[in-house]
Amino acid sequence: MRSKNQSPINTKIIILGLFFLLLLSVIAWSSSSSFIAENDDLSDSSNLSIDEEKQKPSAAACPSLPSTPKCTKTPPSLANALVHYVTTNITPQQTLKEISVSSRVLEKKSPCNFLIFGLGHDSLMWDSLNHGGRTVFLEEDKGWIEQIREKLPTLESYHVTYETRVNQADELIESGMEDYCKVVGDPRISRCQLVLKGFPDDIYDTEWDLIMVDAPTGYHDEAPGRMNAIYTARLMARNRKNGETDVFVHDVDRVIEDKFSKFFL
Structure with a gap:
């Protein structure tokens, strides 16, 4: 009789354990996906900044341009x-x-x-x-x-x-x-x-x-x-x-x- 009474309890414990494991897996997967998405955004943003920097001429690559002439009056x-x-x-x-x-x-x-x-x-x-x-x-x-x-x-x-x-x-x-x-x-x-x-x-x-x-x-x-x-x-x-x-x-x-x-x- 004792063994029969313990079997249902053990089964519940196993089911609850599996449930918690599944829940933990879902949480872990969700966190991992969010992290990857953030990294992708950062990567895109980083690439965009790099592309924008490439479009800007560097001081070393470009000769110095003349400054804008000042507005002066005729003497x-x-x-x-x-x-x-x-x-x-x-x-x-x-x-x-x-x-x-x-x-x-x-x-x-x-x-x-x-x-x-x-x-x-x-x-x-x-x-x-x-x-x-x-x-x-x-x-x-x-x-x-x-x-x-x-x-x-x-x-x-x-x-x-x-x-x-x-x-x-x-x-x-x-x-x-x-x-x-x-x-x-x-x-x-x-x-x-x-x-x-x-x-x-x-x-x-x-x-x-x-x-x-x-x-x-x-x-x-x-x-x-x-x-x-x-x-x-x-x-x-x-x-x-x-x-x-x-x-x-x-x-x-x-x-x-x-x-x-x-x-x-």
Whole structure:
């Protein structure tokens, strides 16, 4: 009887054990499937990231690209020059060929110190071509200086007094042969009749990189002539301590400009 009573109990225990084993198997299988699915998602995500990275050029594989240009304004001096020359019918006194000679040198040296004998319709052009440098104009006509200053107040100009005349050119070149005229020294204390005095000290003390002689008037006998301007440009050019000065003389097709340039420059 005892053995008969125990048999059903043992059977139940075995069935319950199998059930729990089956339940554990189901749980284990479900967990395994979830883990595999997560790994697949990660793998896909990883592959996607790798593919995306492949599409992006590496810094080593690609040369550096130029940065985006910044938005900058046109310098005021250049803007003023453009507006001035576009709205006027007056052209500079020098021809394109003549201007090109000076502008090629100015292109290499600018920004620099640029001294010009004469204040004219091309003055704003020279000032603009020397953007960032210092351009100074020396003018014989006070009235003309005032007119230009009203229209172009940014230009730096000074009045010059000439006491010579074109008909004195032969006499002046003879005086230029005197020993005290041949000496290169401070124009302010020179005894030479050809030297120009009365400028602000800053004009004499500055080392000019370019000097242009395009004044004073020199086309008739009673005009001042450019004898003094050429000689003074010589002193300023040779008086500097470092570097060199380029001197340009306009109207060298005229006798005096040609003769004095060859003699003193």
